[in-house]
Amino acid sequence: MAQIRVEGLRKAFQDFIAVEASNFTVEDGSFFVMLGPSGCGKTTTLRMIAGLELPTEGRILLDGEDVTFRRAAQRDIAFVFQLFALYPHMNVAQNIGFPLKSQGVSRGEIKSRVRETARLLRIEEILTSKVSKLSSGDRQRVALGRAIIRRPKAFLMDEPLGALDAEFRHLMCGELRELHDRIKATTVYVTHDQLEAMSMADQIAVMNRGRIEQIGNPQEIYDRPVSMFVANFIGSPPMNFLRFEGSVKRGDRAVRLADASIAVPEVREDGASGSLALGVRPEHVTLSDHAPLRGRVFGTEYLGTTQIVTVDVEQGQVKARLSARLRVTLGETVGLAFRPENLVLFNPTGRALDSALYQGNGHG
């Protein structure tokens, strides 16, 4: 298994810059997810690591060795696309063993490695089944088996679960991660689905317009986003933004939104003024009769454990994640209170202001 280093990577297609100033290290055995909307450069980055695309600038190192201009076949990396493509006329064992057969590995060796792979994936009992008879979950497992049997140095996966519906996708995320915990293969995984990223990653790189906006573990990125883009991309529902005109300066512990003074983590930089935004996660909002910030209930969405209550306030719409037991009526006026230690302030360009929330956590 291997460490992957990307240094100063850039890729231009004529005038279009797909990837720029990309630097990161995927540690040996780590599950690294590149997350972003379509066109953000995540797939292009993955294809450069695989050797399917050559960078315009920069280097790619596999276990310290420069492989930037080496062909895909010489990199010992397995590239997994959508996980469904299987050979319909072969059984499960033949499908899994196919990559070894085409490499000319001996029959005995293939047999024992197919067994070992099936054990890892817990599909030993279906080895002789026809793939056309399998459930979609088992088909995914077989497709994965075909990727892991080669024992490559690293796995690159490009939206492998993209074709599945939400519930099943989350189930497969669990399986993929548990498989990773068993074989500890370095994995770079590309997706636009924040839930997949949060659910599986050791590290997430959030990408936007060819650049990496933030790298961190899922909880860091969720709790301490560096920009409105990241805060809005992560979380379901995402972070709320209350927009206001004003200014903040170093040492401030509150901001004014219309008539309301809202406590925030102490500002630790010179400050900002103009069109600012206050960011609050839905689970950090509570309803309080005494709160100065007031709005009208626009919608309620029951989710069993919790409910999402959407409230119209002067500064925009706020979604609160509240206990499902709380009775909330459409159209009623409510006061909104926020958990101060988790609030984020954004400057007019959308960058998060440094504050006590970020202290000691490598802001940026």
Added chain:
Amino acid sequence: MAEIVLRHVGKRFGEIEAVHDLSLKIASGEFVVLLGPTGAGKTTTLRLIAGLEYADEGAIAIDDRDVTREPPAARDIAFVFQQYSLYPHLTVYDNLAFPLRSPARRLPKPEIKKRVEAIAELLHISSKLGNRATRLSGGEMQRVAIGRALVRQPAIYLMDEPLSSLDAKLRAELRLELKRIQVELGATILYVTHDQIEAMTMASRIGVVREGRLLQLGTPREIYENPRDLYVASRLGMPPINLLPAELVPGVPMPDRTKTIGVRTEHLQIAKPNGGPVGRVRRIEHLGDQNHVHIDYRGQPLITLADPHRPLAAGQEVGLELVDPLYFDASGERIAVPAG
């Protein structure tokens, strides 16, 4: 708006019984969602009500009028399909006005204008009225498709997975909008989907269907808290309810016939080991607002929820407390437990 009553409705296609003995009453102004997998008979039910299929058995009434044998046009129903089909060469305005210009209606021009503008306002597409339909985003197109159904002011709206072709963000937005519009108009809607989130967030009542049968009908809260069998219990909730074979938890008091114990993720609580069931943490999944803690309990995978900053680690042993468990017998039926 109108009330719909289905009495013992049945429909077969050759060997396949698509709808079996379905009785259902949808009150005027109610938003009923039929939730079930592909092939459960949801779409067939809609088509029977619309008159696109005729029932083999039973009767369908709209506002006390028996429409079982009436053609679609006589039923005053608007149908919204999964794939929005707009007239690409027409503007948004003309797409919305189209149903009102049909020879059967022929409304005066000022009345058409009034209605189209009101609907556009409701759907937040007023600024797009002059655009060609092909110039719209997916979400806007689906709004126009819904708008075209709304503008007619029919007695009933039937909707067949209208949001399923949209991406997650748009779907979340339109869920809220559709519910708001339904409440504002007091519209009667029968909506079918396989997405439990859509069902839970929009429905006045959910009907859980499977293999042509209506298994349970109730408010989202009733269905979630009081499922009548194992299937319904597993159908709602993300992550799904934890199911434990009764023999795996000796010492926990339960009704005699109990075969399976169901515990919702939020009701499986982690405690200090104190003589009760003990499991081992397999994996912690960070979802930001909360963690899903995956636990192995005597070979059985369980999931519980925890605060993201609660210190727990893979491999750790934890005590498990079962709060408000649900009991099921060998056939999967729920065993009622007297309160108290």
